Amino acid sequence: MSLGASADGKITLHRDRILLRPEHRRVWASLSQDDAGPPVEQRLDVQATLEGSGSLVDHDAGPLTGLPAPTADPAELHTHHLPPSVVDDPARRYWFAAVNGRGRVRWQQENPPxxxxxxxxxxxxxxxxxxxLRQRSICYLVAGAEQVDLPSALDALGDELGITRLASTAGGSLNAALLRAGLIDEVELTLFPALVGGADTPTILDGTPLGPEQLPTRLELLASEVMPRGTVRLRYRVSASASASASASASAGD
Structure with missing residues (x-):
């Protein structure tokens, strides 16, 4: 898990301000006056990043409408779609994986190189x-029945595409589901010298609160760096005892 956050743990300016939109991204980037260094995929040597659909569309957006009625066999549509033209493209180095069980995201921009x-x-x-998605040659993996089953999805990433190192750059709900399922090994936090506030503003971990018998997840500090203008980067390992006691499965509604 790798996230940039304000000093009070907020990961955006407001629930409705999506940071992938340029006008919001510019304001967010201004919170840190330090050079962030290499991008996460290079810094952590990962093969893929993971986002939830809530990072890509408004939180109350529903499934896409106006699409042509399906004509393909449902059994075919419910199998993984991994066109060789994408998977075997020598120019492709990384995957941008997105949990999108409700079909809310309209992929329409060209991918970065x-x-x-x-x-x-x-x-x-x-x-x-x-x-x-198939008509647009967009890859997808099917995992779970009513919601995306995160352990199954991550297994499929490894089995089908050989992905063994992935960084979640997602919002608090998806990150909390990953944590509760024991699917997070390390946490990297880049804290900006700024405060955002707001009771409803997303944080690094949201989701379901701890149950009566659940304890906070313990972290072990691996590294810390204080940058010249006040940004702090922290890297932790999730303790072995926390991983061992986590639930064996989790789902994500996005």
Whole structure:
């Protein structure tokens, strides 16, 4: 898990301000006056990053509408779609994986050089959306029935594409689900010298609160760096005892 956050743990300016939109990204980037260094995929030597659909569309957005009615066999649509033209493209170096079980994201921009989109869906994802992804040669993996099953999805990333190192740059709900499932090994936090506030503003971990018998997840500090203008980068390992006691499965509604 790798996130940039304000000193009070907020990962955006407001629930409705999506940082992938240029006007919001510029303001967010101004919170840190330090050079962030290499991008996460190089800094942590990962093969893929992971986002939830909430990082890409408004939080109340529903499934895409107006797509052509599905004509393909549902059994075919419910199999992984990994066109060789994308998977075997020598120019592709990284995967941008997104949990999108409800079919909310309209992929329409060209990918940055070296990147390819990989959508994580489930059997309840609208069939017209799955067909639309296939028609656009967008890769997807099917994991779970009513929601995306995160352990199964990560297993499929390894089995189908050989991905063994992945960094979640997602929002608090997805990161909390990954943590509760024991799927996070390390946490990297880049804290900006700024405060955002707001009771409803997303934080590094949201999701379901701890249950009566659950304890906070313990972290072991691996490295820390204080940059000249006040940005602090912290890297932790999730303790072995926390990973061992985590749930064996989790789902994500996005």
């Amino acid at each position: 070296g990147w390819a989109v990989l959508v994580l869906v489930c059997r309840s994802t609208p069939l017209d959306y799955l067909q639309w």
